[in-house]
Amino acid sequence: MKNQEISDRFNEIADMLDILGEDAFRIISYRRAARQLEALTEDVEDLVREGRVASIPGIGAALGEKIEEYVTTGKIGYHEELRARFPPGVLDMLRVRGIGPKKVKLLWQELGITDVETLRKAAETHRLRRVKGFGEKTEEKILRSIELLKEGESVFLLAHAHAVATMVTDYLRKRAPVKELVAAGSLRRMKETVHDIDILATTKDPRAVAEAFTTMPGVREVLAAGESKSVVLLDAEGRFIQVDLRIVEPGSWGAALQYDTGSKDHNIHLRTMAQKRGLMLNEYGIFRDDSKVAGETEESVYSALGLSWMPPEMREDQGEIELASKGATPRLVExxxxxxxxxxxxxxxxxxxxxxxxxxxxxxxxxxxxxxxxxxxxxxxxxxxxxxxxxxxxxxxxxxxxxxxxxxxxxxxxxxxxxxxxxxxxxxxxxxxxxxxxxxxxxxxxxxxxxxxxxxxxxxxxxxxxxxxxxxxxxxxxxxxxxxxxxxxxxxxxxxxxxxxxxxxxxxxxxxxxxxxxxxxxxxxxxxxxxxxxxxxxxxxxxxxxxxxxxxxxxxxxxxxxxxxxxxxxx
Ligand SMILES: [Zn+2]
Ligand SMILES: [Zn+2]
Incomplete structure (x- = not known):
């Protein structure tokens, strides 16, 4: 949908007008319109086709025209004109917390700083404090904000990753002969941020599933393609997220799911427990000598260790294993x-x-x-x-x-x-x-x-x-x-x-x-x-x-x- 693309452009127009010190009312109307578009459940292209742009609340004639312009030409002339007045990178500086439009203008026009990296160097070498309104504290704050920004860029928010994972699993269910299919990893444990998405599947036709996975819409790069494991980089609204697909034998489903869900500490604790019982636990099952004693379901894996099943969200080795050994796992809120x-x-x-x-x-x-x-x-x-x-x-x-x-x-x-x-x-x-x-x-x-x-x-x-x-x-x-x-x-x-x-x-x-x-x-x-x-x-x-x-x-x-x-x- 073009809704988000237009919303991003309206926000950028607002940012640019703000840096240029333009009328606050106009800036607010662009920001409101951007939020409206983001929240709109209807496809803006349909609205344009049906002549219903004016029905979007809070969007007047002038902004309506810009929406139509984008839908028909793929750009907004006014946006491009404004952009041409800014060196590349200037707008990125707004993403640094504590740097508002007024500060961006000062940094750009007084120190010639036009991107985040130069800003970081200037803060490190104490060049910023020469500008009025910037001091030692501001420099420290800016450096920390840039660090946070970089940290944020290396992870995905749970809600975002969950949406991507759901898209992938829905697609595979429709297009490939999958039986079991679950997104495991920290996503299944509902961690607030995740680095990548791990999907597990069982199937009678691994080749067909791998084929569907590596050719699905949004795949930008295939890092590995095989019948047991494939890895792709998926375009998730302009950022690449790594998605791994592992195809497992039905007899190992529970062990693989348990293993891939983690956490690392939880799994280490379980492995130690297995060893004490003369068992070996890995992603294929639980083994005594060479014979498999469990692995088909997660319940069977836990049960072989004398534990009741526990919700993925608890699996951080924070006492949940001790509770499960007494069969005292609480019924968590649902x-x-x-x-x-x-x-x-x-x-x-x-x-x-x-x-x-x-x-x-x-x-x-x-x-x-x-x-x-x-x-x-x-x-x-x-x-x-x-x-x-x-x-x-x-x-x-x-x-x-x-x-x-x-x-x-x-x-x-x-x-x-x-x-x-x-x-x-x-x-x-x-x-x-x-x-x-x-x-x-x-x-x-x-x-x-x-x-x-x-x-x-x-x-x-x-x-x-x-x-x-x-x-x-x-x-x-x-x-x-x-x-x-x-x-x-x-x-x-x-x-x-x-x-x-x-x-x-x-x-x-x-x-x-x-x-x-x-x-x-x-x-x-x-x-x-x-x-x-x-x-x-x-x-x-x-x-x-x-x-x-x-x-x-x-x-x-x-x-x-x-x-x-x-x-x-x-x-
Ligand atoms: Zn609130
Ligand atoms: Zn609040």
Whole structure:
């Protein structure tokens, strides 16, 4: 679909206008249009063909023409004109966190820096501090941001890799005679980032499967092609991801799946256990001398070691093997246990879809309720709502609750935690909401003590019910804030404030080990998507995966509770 391509170009136009210091209103209209296109489920080419471009919300005549131009000619003249005014590499510098359009302009025009690599060298050799507004601290920050950027480029976010893996397995199921087919590796363990995709299959015709795999759409390079293993580089929206396909004998299916799922530490622990029993464990099965004792299913492999099967998300050698040896593996929370969520944005602030659309999508997912939590006034970049505007929506929520029978819409807010831990709305305003999410969106660099006090003041605030994305990290962009999480968990448990697993793909905050520590400290955990468009609600799957990595059961997860119990928790 051309939707993403046009969205990228609109964002680039906005960036360029921003660097050139053009009118803020125009810049915002390009950014809004870019987000609309990204969230659009219809193919923009169909809309152009049917003359329905004007039906895309928030896109006026001028931008509509540019969309048509791209669909018919493959480019946008205005975009090309602007691009010609910038040396290559200048726009990439915007991806370095802390470098906004104004700084890019200064670096370019005063130091002649036009790409990230030159920027890194200039920071290392302390050339940046010669420019007004740049100091030693800025140089350090820029160097760390570039490091993060490079780290981010070497991994794929779980949601992204999962989408690619699903595309590959769907394709193989349609085009090749596969029997078993599973994406294993860290993807199956639901790690928040993965390096590559490992797919396992069984088949009666290995050659046909390998052929289909190495010639599927999107393959840019075939690194290996054989009847037992093939490796390709797949084009995943402009980046190459390595996908391995291993074809195994049905008798070794369970052993191969277990082996390829990992983790390394989990597998080392199992191998040691096997050796102690006079067995040998490898990717083909479990053997005593030369005879195979297990391997067809994962259950048989674990059982030969005296263990019950354990969910892939637990397999990190963090005590799960000891539990399984006692048959005490918990029943972890599952997708089906979740009846709703709390952290959802609409186009009243920085979301792209309307309140009604988000509500209906939540309903279509089979939820019983959805909490809507748009931004508070200080979140200027997110178009935060003034207290008056926020409260003025309450009537519409009441109406919607009457219209959507059997479904509950909770009236909430994601309220900024200001400096010193004060909330962005007054108590008189906060008490009007069904629930309040507290979140840090500014001043990320406070010292650990101040930051912990700031967050815990909000956690203890009588009207705050959930602490959102507690570390504020963004994978590949922003480090976690300095905060004593153990103190935050303790404060949450004591105050009866839930702590969040934010499943937005580049957040995953808390992550698995952190959420496990929070549970052990007595916290209730809310699993949310932080959706900004209706399709984002499906990311709940990755939030639940993270909860499973934290060993959470349905009892630990606030949105798996009955609504009445949730309301009581909020009160
Ligand atoms: Zn937030
Ligand atoms: Zn949010």
């Amino acid at each position: 997708d089906g246990d979740v009846h709703g969520e709390f952290h959802v944005h609409t186009n009243a602030t920085d979301g792209v879809d309307s309140l009604e659309t988000m509500v209906d999508q939540a309903k279509a997912l089979g939820y019983a309720f959805v909490g809507i939590s748009d931004h508070s006034v200080s979140s200027a970049v997110a178009f935060g709502l003034s207290a008056e505007k926020a409260l003025a929506r309450r009537d519409r929520f009441r109406e919607l609750n009457r219209e959507r029978k059997g479904f509950t819409i909770l009236f909430g807010t994601e309220c900024d935690i200001l400096d010193g831990g004060q909330m962005d709305y007054s108590d008189e305003v906060l008490k009007e909401f069904d629930f309040v999410i507290g979140a840090v969106h500014s001043r990320f660099t406070l010292p650990i003590k101040e930051m912990t006090e700031r967050i815990n003041a909000a956690v203890r605030h009588p009207y705050v019910n959930i602490l959102a994305h507690p570390t504020t990290r963004k994978i590949g962009q922003r480090d976690p804030i300095q905060v004593d999480l153990d103190e935050v968990y303790a404060a949450c448990a004591k105050a009866g404030t839930a702590i969040e697993i934010d499943a937005y793909p580049d957040r995953m905050d808390l992550n698995g080990p952190q959420a496990r520590a929070a549970k052990n400290a007595g916290c209730t955990i809310a699993v949310d998507t932080d959706s900004h468009a209706k399709d984002h609600l499906a990311w709940m799957h990755f939030g639940v995966g993270t909860a499973r990595r934290a060993w959470l059961t349905a009892t630990d997860v606030l949105n798996a509770w009955p609504l009445e119990k949730i309301r009581a928790f909020f009160r």
